[in-house]
Amino acid sequence: MTAIKVFISYSWTSPDHEDWVLRLATDLRESGVDAILDKWDLKEGHEANAFMEKMVSDPDISKVVIVSDRVYSEKSNKRTGGAGTEAQIISSEIFSKEDQNKFVVAVTELDDEGKAYVPKYYTSRIFIDFTDESKFAGSFEQLLRWIADKPIHKKPELGSLPKYISEPEEAVVLATSAAKRRAMDGLTNSKAFAYPATKEYLELLSRELEKFRLPSDVTPESDEFIENFQSFAPYRDECIEIVRAVSDYTSDEKYIELIHAFFERFQGYFHPPKNVNSYHDTDFDNFKFFAHELFLHVGATLISSGRYEAFNQLVATPYYLANRADRGQEPMGNFTEFRHYLKSLEIRKQNLKLNRLSLAADFLHDRAGASGIDFSKIMEVDFLLFLRAELADLDYYDRWYPDSLVYLGYGHRAFEIFERSRSKRYFERIRPVLGNATKEDLDKLVEGYRADPQTLPRWEGSRISPVSLMGIQNLCSVP
Structure with missing residues (x-):
């Protein structure tokens, strides 16, 4: 494979700057890039301007890296010195050629206002920032990826619009948008009506959920079943916007009580309405998934x-389960009421011969991005x-089975909250998330798993590793 040829344009600003450019060129060559530099390739007796023009316009030169500091920028703008000559050649190439991806500026100096020194002909273009020496490795990788046309973020394949957007007449539509706007206005602008508006929105959303109830003739294998799941996504995201605003704009625990009450009402949809006597257990799986997600x-x-x-308040506070109370059973339940085994998804997987470990995990994974929350x-x-x-x-039977961990992959390290x-000190801050458990409590839990690993969740023989996911050996190891 032929090495990519790259010409480096720069100014002889100072010995230190020249050494920096020389190091950059050397690193490029050691990384498999055929870097061309005047110090190496402009021989005695060669005409400098002709050399620069050839380097910029030569079709064998795939890329041109413009190392721009204050001196290079000023000379380019004034069209003086070597940088000025190259500026005339480069600017002409940039504006006259269709392939404008041949040039990139590597900025090494900022002005007094913190703005990058770049030639005027390049001011509207993206540059690579080399001004922070401590971040050189990251900037160098960015440059290498640009040279090789291998960006870190690969554009995904084009999919299809969700049916609730492309065919809204077939989607479930809820009348919550006005209430949501009013709640957001109250929360983000600290208005007096913030609390009643948030309460109004969550109560309205609870009532509107009835519109998602599936007809009895809809089977798990059908398109209607999946379309029902898809239709909930925009309302999930709408609700998350409210929760995010509550998190960011108020510390009053009464708002968490509103969210708790909303989930308490949500649980009512896991059962048939009081006037319905004939039903299947799978008829309410969509609601169970919506609540779980x-x-x-x-x-x-x-x-x-x-x-x-606030997280601890939501998890630790018991939930009143009206359906149990109606049957004379213990009415107070816990947060595990919001994670159920969904038989309908297993039926769909088997009947459609879908080779998947968990459809619930797939749904959680595939729908996560739109909410603004990373799946990790x-x-x-x-x-x-x-x-x-x-x-x-x-x-x-009250365990919380972590479906999403199907996507962990091999060799997953501890989650961020445990790495930190x-x-x-940090562990003491996050202990409420663990119900105020101590390091000793976690050690005891881990010892129990070591003694009886069969109790750990697994998929096709592969078990999760709490030891690794907590990084238990490093927990509380520094002040």
């Missing part, structure tokens, strides 16, 4: 905002809820 997103939002006590945070809170149930020593908890 939303609970994870709300938890991730609170943790990302540092609202550890969904997995993190899923694992935390698993630990909460384990630390509480709940009944086997190497610091004892």
Whole structure:
């Protein structure tokens, strides 16, 4: 494979700057790039201007790196000196050729206002920032990727618009947008009506959920079943906006009580309406999934905002389960009511012969991006809820099964919240997330898993590793 040829244009500003450019060129060559530099390739007796013009316009030169500091920028703008000559050649090439991806500026100096020194002909273009020596490695990788046309963020394949957007007449539509706008205005602008507006929105959303109830003839294999799941996504995201505003703009715990009450009402949809006597257990699986997904997103939002006590309040406060009370059973339940085994998804997987470990995990993964929450945070809170149930020593049937961890991959390190908890001070801050468990409590839990690993969740023989996901050996290891 032929090495990519790259010409480096720069100014002889100072010996230190020349040494820096020489180091950059050397690093490029050691990384497999055929860097061309005047110090190496402009021989005695050669005409400098002709050399520069050839380097800039030669079709064999794939890329041109413009190392721009104050001197280079000023000479380019004034068209004086070597940099000025190259500026005339480069600017002509940039504006007359279709392939403008041949040139990039590597900035090495900022002005007094913190703005990059770049030639005027380049001011509207993206540059690579080399002004912070401590970040040289990252900037150099960015430059290498540009040279090789291998960007770190690869454009994904084009998919299809969700049906609730492309065919809104077939989607479930809720009348919550006006209430949501009013609540957001109250929260973000600290208005007096913020609390009643938030309460109004959450209560309205609770009532509107009835519109998602599936007809009895809709089977798990059908398109209508999936379209129902898809239709909930914009309302999930709408609700998360409210929760994010609550997290960011108020510390009053009464707002968390509103969110708790919303989930308490949500649980009512896990059962048939009082006037319905004939039903299947799978008829309510869509509601169970919506609640599960939303609970994870709300938890991730609170943790990302540092609202550890609020997260604990949502998880630790018991939930009144009216359906149990109606049957004379214990009416107070816990947060594990929002994670259920969904038989309908298993039926869909088997009947459509879908070779997937968990459709629930797939749905959680594929729908996560639109909410603005990274899926790694969904997995993190899923694992935390698993630990909460384990630390509480709940009944086997009340365990929290962390479906999303199917996506962990091989060799996953500890989640961020535990990596940061190497610091004892940080661990003390986040202890409410764990129900105020101590390091000793976690050690005891881990010892139990070592003694009986069969109790750990698994998929096709592969078990999760709480030891690794907590980084237990590093926990509280520094002040």
